[in-house]
Amino acid sequence: MESIIIKTSFDADATGHFGQFGGRYAPEMLLPALEELEAAYNQAKSDPKFLDELSDLFKNYDGRPTPLYFAENLTKKLGGAKIYLKNEGLNHTGAHKINHCLGQALLAKRMGKKRLIAETGAGQHGLATATVAAKFGFECVVYMGEVDIARQRINVFFMEQLGAKVIPVSHGTKRLKDAVTAALQDWITNVDDSYYLLGSALGPHPYPSMIRDFQSIIGLEVKEQIQAQAGRLPDYLVACVGGGSNAIGLFNDFFEDKEVMMIAVEAGGRGVDKPGEHAARFQTGGAVGVVEGYKSYFLQNEDGQIQSTHSISAGLDYAGIGPEHALLHDQKRVQYTFATDKEVLVAFQTLARTEGIFPALESAHAVAEVIKLAPTLAPDKIIVVNISGRGDKDVFIVAKALGDKAWLEYLRREAGE
Amino acid sequence: MIMTAIEEQLQKIKAQNRLGLMTHIVVGYPNLEESRRLVLAMAEAGADFIELQIPFSDPVADGPTLMRANQESLKQGTTVAQAMQLMGELAAATPIPLLFMTYFNIVFRYGVERFCQDAQQAGCAGLIVPDIPIEEEHREHFILRAKQSRLSVIRVISPASTERRLRLNAQHAEGFVYFVSRKGVTGAQANLDAELAQNLQKIRQYISLPIAVGFGISQPEHIVAIKGTADIAVIGSAIAQTYSGAEKGQGIAAVCRFIESLAAVL
Structure with missing residues (x-):
């Protein structure tokens, strides 16, 4: 295996600053x-x-390398670019x-x-x-x-x-x-x-x-795997972004490959218009701040008080974002978008039905973006999407959101014992 | 050179051959009017300095008591502008130096330069902001802007501070240095850290300014114990606890009795 330590033009300087972001405000x-x-x-x-x-x-x-899997059925269903899944859900512990x-x-x-x-x-x-x-x-x-x-x-x-x-x-x-x-x-x-x-x-x-270094293994593997399977680099990388570890892990080894476009998907929650209803730092309500030891974008009010957030996925329900992402956003190397709770549930079901894979609700944000993106691209384009975790853990949330009656009865019966 | 309000107060304390006392409130806890009364009453009862903490949503160095006070204050809708205004009213009404304590995001969001200017205009004497280390000064110019507004930046040091860090902080310190008595967050404790006296002796080798000792100090016995090795005792969480533990309407009176009991042994 290549070393996981990769140098890129977005690395922090010697004192931990990614441009104006990061640092050590402790x-x-x-x-x-x-x-x-x-x-x-x-x-x-x-x-x-x-x-x-x-x-x-x-x-x-851990069981690495995790597979890079050509999602043929999903690709056909969406009728556009070829979709490959980096299945991090197959890691030991499921993410x-x-x-x-x-x-x-x-x-x-x-x-x-x-x-x-x-x-x-x-x-x-x-x-x-x-x-x-x-x-x-x-x-x-x-x-x-x-x-x-x-x-x-x-x-x-x-x-x-x-x-x-x-x-x-x-x-x-x-x-x-x-x-x-x-x-x-x-x-x-x-x-x-x-x-x-x-x-x-x-x-x-x-x-x-x-x-980021420890997570870079994701992108390193993808690079080898996609070369082996498709003979070239992907056109798009897509990952969900809360704090940003799975996204930076996928992206890091591709930053210097200028032709590879990158999309990170934030939690749109119940819509990005109102504070407290989402966790999309780059949509509305996010501003540069210094919290929890680093400078980055945070959802905050005019006084600098951190705002509450909402997402169907607990893993993306966070007001801040890693400092390297803040730099990648400002330099436009990565495009940041969002998916709402509703879109995420559809994505969860779509991947299950087409490929037999349950994505974690976090990862389903990335799938939701692929559902929007793939049909707009020609069939010779390649998208790699990071399925950062598997969805077993989300059974309670998904079953409730879908209003599954038999599941509810099961819970009642178990609780009654 | 003209002495700052903090230096004058320190000189007065030294002339009286006693320990100084710094107390603390969270602005807007339980509400702004009580904050105002509490500060004036504490100044009357014998406090030499008072910290006015501007509440923050994520107060990382504060233990449960002050974290709750921060949260309660924000629930009341307390703003930074209100804290500035309160500082203005109180600084005009009491002769003792008042300091702002808060976290860096509050200062940063307000604008470092504007924050320092407005604080100084309001009559604030110094700033205690624990999460802006000297290493970030070349980017944030926090110490520089404070200096330009004649505000003393109080450096915070801890038992974990290395020799290199003690020297670095000593270089930039003004007024006095705030020594955290133990590894941990703010909060009243029954006993002082066993190594406190030893730690104080160690940091004296690097710090020539007066040393304030805070975190965990809550009783007259604690003050007696640090007499001779420290210059100022800092009481924070214990004030909030005394206030909220008193019967309704008796909070301020209880705090005054508490401060008088501390002042008696300074």
């Missing part, structure tokens, strides 16, 4: 820990032993999150840390963190907003089965951003023995760069 209590982390990561990423060990874990523990969890767990071990702290939205990152904690023998604490716990009970149950302690976060909007705050506070308090295993390509330097 309180003094955390700065020494971030400096320690940066030094350890810089050392690790140039150590062949570290990279080999990670590569071995990717292959033998791309395990990629940066394995990388960071190896790093935490190298640094001699005993305890992992994580935040989670949909629970996929929490689940992946709990998984690597079990494997590597770390104590594990996962912070999760009460709203997210209520809608992602399955992941909570499994995290606990893996030995992690899931702590409900009841302040603020009780969602992902508040879980990030709680996790940072835990780290401030237990900075000596704990490693903060951040779950997306955001936060203070070096997290955005480090997490």
Whole structure:
């Protein structure tokens, strides 16, 4: 395998700035820990032993490479460009999150840390963190907003089965951003023995760069796979974007291939016109700010108060976006669009019926965009869409949204026992 | 050089051979009118400095008590403009230095230069903003703009600060330095960190300015314990707790009694 460490013209500078974005806006209590982390990561990423060990874990523990699959039925149905699915849902634990969890767990071990702290939205990152904690023998604490716990009970149950302690976060909007705050506070308090295993390509330097590096395996594999299958590079890459880890992972190895266009899909929720109804930072209500340790676009009001968000998918329900995405947006290297909850449900069902694949509701945002895009393109064009996770975890939300009566009766019956 | 209001106050405290006392409110908690009364009452009762915290939706360095106060205040609809106005009214009404405490997004969104100018115009003496490190100064010019508006930027240091970081902060510090007594977020605690005295001795080697000690200080015994090693005691969460723990309508009186009990041992 090629090294996952790729240099591109969008990389951060030595102090972690992506143009005007990123940086390290953390309180003094955390700065020494971030400096320690940066030094350890810089050392690790140039150590062949570290990279080999990670590569071995990717292959033998995680099940990489994940398939790049030509979605022939979906392509026919939409009647336009050829659609390939990068199926990250086939990773161990069911989503791309395990990629940066394995990388960071190896790093935490190298640094001699005993305890992992994580935040989670949909629970996929929490689940992946709990998984690597079990494997590597770390104590594990996962912070999760009460709203997210209520809608992602399955992941909570499994995290606990893996030995992690899931702590409900009841302040603020009780969602992902508040879980990030709680996790940072835990780290401030237990900075000596704990490693903060951040779950997306955001936060203070070096997290955005480090997490992108660990996720770059997605795009590296796609490049090889599409060359082998189609004999050329794709015309479009499409991925959903909450914090931005799966999108940056898919895109990173293609930034210098100018002919490859990239589309990232934000959560349009119940519509992007009203604050609080969506999580589309580049549509309405987003402005440059400095929150949770980094500078980027955040959904905020005139005073700089972070706004509440809504999305059918907990994983995209977040007011900020990784700093490299902010730069990619401003430089127009990536086009940012959105899909609404309704479109996402249609996409979820469409992929299930045509290809027998349930995308996570997060990933279904990317599928929704492909449903719009593919018919507008000629049949010789190629789209690669990242199915960042599988949809099993979303059974409660989808069944409820579709008003499935038998499912509801089943829940009642089970609860009655 | 003309002394700043903070330096004058520090000199007065030193002349009286005692510890200084800095107290804290979250602007708009429980409402703006109570905030105003509370600050005036605390100044009467013996506070030497008071922090006016402009509420923020994501106060990362604040523990549960102040996080709740931030949230409650925002629920009331408190704005940055109201905080500026309150600073103006209070600075005109009390002789002690008042400082703004907040998070950097509030300052950034307002515009760093305009924030410093408006704060200074309102009579604010200094700024405590924990999440804007010196490393970002070349981009944000926060310290520069504050200086241009004659505002002291209070540097925050912690037991985790390395020697290099202590030196770096010492270079830019003005007025006094805020030392966080323990690893953690704000919040009243029963006991002080066991290594506090030792840590204070260590940072004295790098910091020549007066040192304020905050986070976890909540009782007269704590003040007695840091006497001689620190210069200012900072009481934050314990004030909010005293206020909200009192019977209805008795909050301010309870806070005053609390401050008097602290002032008695300074």
